[in-house]
Amino acid sequence: MLKRIILFLGILFYTLGAEALTTTDDKQWQSYFGVEGGVGMMNISTAFIFGGNAFNAYGLVGLSYGGGILGGWQKYTYEKVGMRNTLGLRVFGAKNLKAKQIEYEKYEKDLFVDSTFYYALDGLFDFVKNGNNHFGMSLGFSIDLLQLTESKDLFGLGLFFRFSPRLGFYTQFGNHIVDLIASVPLVGAGGGELAYNSTLTLGYKYLF
Numbered sequence: 001m002l003k004r005i006i007l008f009l010g011i012l013f014y015t016l017g018a019e020a021l022t023t024t025d026d027k028q029w030q031s032y033f034g035v036e037g038g039v040g041m042m043n044i045s046t047a048f049i050f051g052g053n054a055f056n057a058y059g060l061v062g063l064s065y066g067g068g069i070l071g072g073w074q075k076y077t078y079e080k081v082g083m084r085n086t087l088g089l090r091v092f093g094a095k096n097l098k099a100k101q102i103e104y105e106k107y108e109k110d111l112f113v114d115s116t117f118y119y120a121l122d123g124l125f126d127f128v129k130n131g132n133n134h135f136g137m138s139l140g141f142s143i144d145l146l147q148l149t150e151s152k153d154l155f156g157l158g159l160f161f162r163f164s165p166r167l168g169f170y171t172q173f174g175n176h177i178v179d180l181i182a183s184v185p186l187v188g189a190g191g192g193e194l195a196y197n198s199t200l201t202l203g204y205k206y207l208f
Contacts, residue, residue, distance in 0.1 A: 029075045030207045032177070037067030038201030042094040044104075044112060044149070044193050047156065052187045053196035058100045060107060064114070064197055066092030070205075072120075080126035084138065091115045092197050110151035114195035117146045122166060134172040141165050142183060149195040158190030177205040 044060040045051060068090025076082035092114045099105040122140030129136075147158035168181035184198045 034205035036203035040199035060097035062097035064094035082124035156192035162188030
């Protein structure tokens with residue numbers, strides 16, 4: 001399943017790159033800054049070098065809440081097709097998680113905080129475009145460059161890798177963008193107790 005997702009995303013962004021080379025569109029890259037916030041389903045699982053999202057099969061699991069700041073740049077490479085690069089920092093917290101294994105029950109009352117610095121690449125596909133006004137769908141992935149999962153009793157560190165497919169919808173009016181993005185982490189690298197936090201976030205971006 002993971003290989004199919006990676007293959008699909010590779011074909012998708014190869015197509016975006018090819019369109020960028022063949023189109024005569026002279027639009028320039030635009031930078032942006034924004035904020036995001038939302039809810040998630042946090043799954044705390046043990047990782048040793050490599051780990052995966054158990055989809056709530058073991059460890060601790062429960063609702064999380066949080067937000068973040070982000071910035072980046074985007075460009076339309078074709079009439080209704082574009083791409084967006086994002087660098088962001090987000091923090092999500094969860095408390096009163098439910099233990100899936102007996103050895104985790106003593107941590108159920110801990111406050112878990114998952115802090116993540118990430119890079120995301122999204123393809124932009126407009127359904128409707130009228131001048132600088134857009135409505136469409138985004139499809140892409142994010143990679144966590146640094147992740148810290150902390151509580152009073154447990155700690156986890158992820159470096160340079162946690163892969164998460166992303167799907168969203170956006171609307172843009174001039175320089176203002178509002179989007180809704182769902183993200184599900186699949187695999188990662190690190191050590192300790194790491195959070196695999198599947199999120200649904202509402203974001204606002206301002207284009208410069």
